[in-house]
Every structure is written in structure tokens, then in C-alpha cells.
Amino acid sequence: MTPESPESQPSWLNLVNIDSVYSAEKQRRAFTFFTMIFIAVVLITTLVTVNYSVYAKLLTIMLVLSDLTFFICAVYFLRTGRLTGVAILVLSVICVLCLALVYTGGKENTALYWLMFYPVVSFSTLGLRVGFLAVSSLLALTCLFLYGPDIGQVMYGNAEKVRFTASFILVFLFAFIGEYFRNKSHLEIARITLLQKQDAYTDQLTGLANRRFISSHFLPFAKLNSEQYLPFTVLLIDLDLFKNINDNFGHDFGDQALIEFSRMLETQLRSSDIKVRYGGEEFMVILPKTVITDAYAVADKFREYVAAQVIVFNEHQSTSVTCSIGAAQVSHIETFNQTVKLADEYLYQAKRLGRNNVVSSEQQQANNEQ
Numbered sequence: 001m002t003p004e005s006p007e008s009q010p011s012w013l014n015l016v017n018i019d020s021v022y023s024a025e026k027q028r029r030a031f032t033f034f035t036m037i038f039i040a041v042v043l044i045t046t047l048v049t050v051n052y053s054v055y056a057k058l059l060t061i062m063l064v065l066s067d068l069t070f071f072i073c074a075v076y077f078l079r080t081g082r083l084t085g086v087a088i089l090v091l092s093v094i095c096v097l098c099l100a101l102v103y104t105g106g107k108e109n110t111a112l113y114w115l116m117f118y119p120v121v122s123f124s125t126l127g128l129r130v131g132f133l134a135v136s137s138l139l140a141l142t143c144l145f146l147y148g149p150d151i152g153q154v155m156y157g158n159a160e161k162v163r164f165t166a167s168f169i170l171v172f173l174f175a176f177i178g179e180y181f182r183n184k185s186h187l188e189i190a191r192i193t194l195l196q197k198q199d200a201y202t203d204q205l206t207g208l209a210n211r212r213f214i215s216s217h218f219l220p221f222a223k224l225n226s227e228q229y230l231p232f233t234v235l236l237i238d239l240d241l242f243k244n245i246n247d248n249f250g251h252d253f254g255d256q257a258l259i260e261f262s263r264m265l266e267t268q269l270r271s272s273d274i275k276v277r278y279g280g281e282e283f284m285v286i287l288p289k290t291v292i293t294d295a296y297a298v299a300d301k302f303r304e305y306v307a308a309q310v311i312v313f314n315e316h317q318s319t320s321v322t323c324s325i326g327a328a329q330v331s332h333i334e335t336f337n338q339t340v341k342l343a344d345e346y347l348y349q350a351k352r353l354g355r356n357n358v359v360s361s362e363q364q365q366a367n368n369e370q
């Protein structure tokens, strides 16, 4: 199995993309983000409440503002689902708080201990590159306070400074290595899962989508993105007297005819239309954003085209096929199954009318009136 490039693969396969197999990774990042915000808010609120009378006013204002920022970021993420921007903002605020702590020394000059969590949280919420930038910035600015000129910061002992720097660099290094390999193996698993999923949704003979694609992937996707699809029309297409082709020319010729017919679907209909091999010699086409009257015209033109083609198996064996089509419109995803049943009834009508026919709700009405 090798993945086709998005340009060369049929458009329905683009709907089965890395996003559809990447949800566990998003959940992991979101969970780390919320845990970090929860701990930060609890910690800061407790500190401000307990030390309200001791802290300088400026420090209290800064901590309360940070608390508010975290809260707003969490709400924004819940509403929009956009994590990277808010995670950068939250970790920048935390970085500033850490630097302020290092500058002032914290309780009994223990500020440096509080920085050790930063590499782990940064890599797991921001990913490798942005995480690296965030941790490097914190390390560089902290080193400036520790080893740089006196700008009013607290002075730490030499042994303390060296031990902190060495242990922070070690945590940084191992957090980086851990994130790098976790990310690499996760991408590989996602790639394999994607290939397996695409394979499971592909009809092996024709390369079209199969029935499972519709029920397991397309319907949930169309429900979430209904403005891209609704209303759409379902065409159920059945090759006429296909048994005769198998009986007269053999099963291999029959297979070849199915492949040729699939090619006709691909070449004659829009690339955004979803073509599905629904059963043996039965196909389904979904025409997005197409009402039944327009879809009827498309289906009838396609029916005429198919009837005019000759399928050549070898220099002695060739035939032509016709198809019957039932068409029905879907206006709400919930009614999809009912609509398919309706299209199936229309298909049956088309067969009864002598095959090589298209029947939709309008045609059936006209037939009933005759």
C-alpha cells in the first residue's frame, strides 16, 4: 500500500484525510492544555488569596490579570477549537510569571525549582518547534538574570546557579527527545491508519468508494459540513441485463465492463460528485448541492452517453451496456436512508419501464398521471 498524492487520488478519498485519524493527538494536547490552565489558576488564586496582604499591589494585579487571561483562553479554545494560538499566549504569560519569580527569588530564594515543569508542558502543548522556541527563550532570559549584570534581581549562590542550569538543560533535552520520537511514531501510526482506512473504503475492482464509505465516513462528515453538501441528490444506477454479459462473454469480461462503467462515471460526472460501487452491478452517485430537477438532467445525459459507448474486451469481443437510474433528493442527512429507499423504488420503476431509463419523483408523478 502506497499513499497516492492528493492530486492523483479521487476527490472522495480526500475526505478520508489525516485529520480524520488524528483526533487522539488533538485530545492529548487539549487535555495537557486544560490541566496546565487548571493547575495555574488554582495555584495563582491560592497564592493571591493567602498572600494578599503581603504581596505588592503590582504583583497582585499581574497575577489576577494572568488568571483572567488563562480563563479567557480556555473559553476561547472551547468555542473555536483553536489550540496553538491560545497555548502560545498562555505559555508566554507563564514564562513572564516564571521570570518575575526568578527576578524576585520567591520564598527563601526557591524560585528556580518552579521552572522545571516548563519544558515538559511546552513540548506537549506547543509541539516540537514552538515548544523549543518557548523553552529556549525562558532558559536564555533566566541565564541573563543568573549570570548577567545586576539589574536589581535577587542573587543566587554559584552552586545553585550551575546546578539549576545543568538540570534545566537535561530536562529540556529529554523533553525534546521524548517529544521528537513520540511525534514521529504518532505520525507513522496515523499514516498507516489512514492507508488502512482508505483501503477499507475503496472498492477493489473499480477503485470507486464502497458502501461502507457512505455509512461510516460520508454521512457523519456531511452532517458536520451540511452547508457544503445539502441539498444533494442520490442516483442509484443499475446496469441492465448484466447477467447476460457474464453469461455470453464470461466473468472476466463482466469485470472489465464494471471497470469501464466506473471510468465513464469518473469522466462524465463532476470530480466533486461522489461515485460509489454500491453492490455487484449497482452504483450510487451523490451530487452535492444539486436539486432533483438538475440531477435528473445530469442522470439522463449520462444514461444516453453510456448507451452510446462500446466496451471492447479484445478484438473479437465487444458489447454495449445500458443503465437504469433512480434519483431522489436529500434535504436533511437524517432522511438519507429513506431517500435511498425511494431512489431504489424509482430504479425499480425505471426497470419496469423497459430499462435504459431515469426515474425521479417528477417522472414518477408524470407516469402516474398518464
Ligand SMILES: Nc1nc2c(ncn2[C@@H]2O[C@H](COP(=O)(O)OP(=O)(O)OP(=O)(O)O)[C@@H](O)[C@H]2O)c(=O)[nH]1
Pocket (backbone or CB within 6 Å): 205, 238, 239, 240, 241, 242, 243, 244, 246, 250, 251, 252, 253, 254, 255, 258, 279, 280, 281, 351, 355
Ligand atoms: N463479472 C461480475 N459480475 C457481477 C459482479 N457483481 C455482480 N455481478 C453479476 O451481475 C448480475 C446481476 O444480475 P441480475 O441481478 O439478475 O440483474 P441483471 O441481469 O442486471 O438484470 P436487471 O437488473 O433486471 O436489468 C449477476 O449475474 C451477478 O453475478 C462482479 O463483481 N463481476
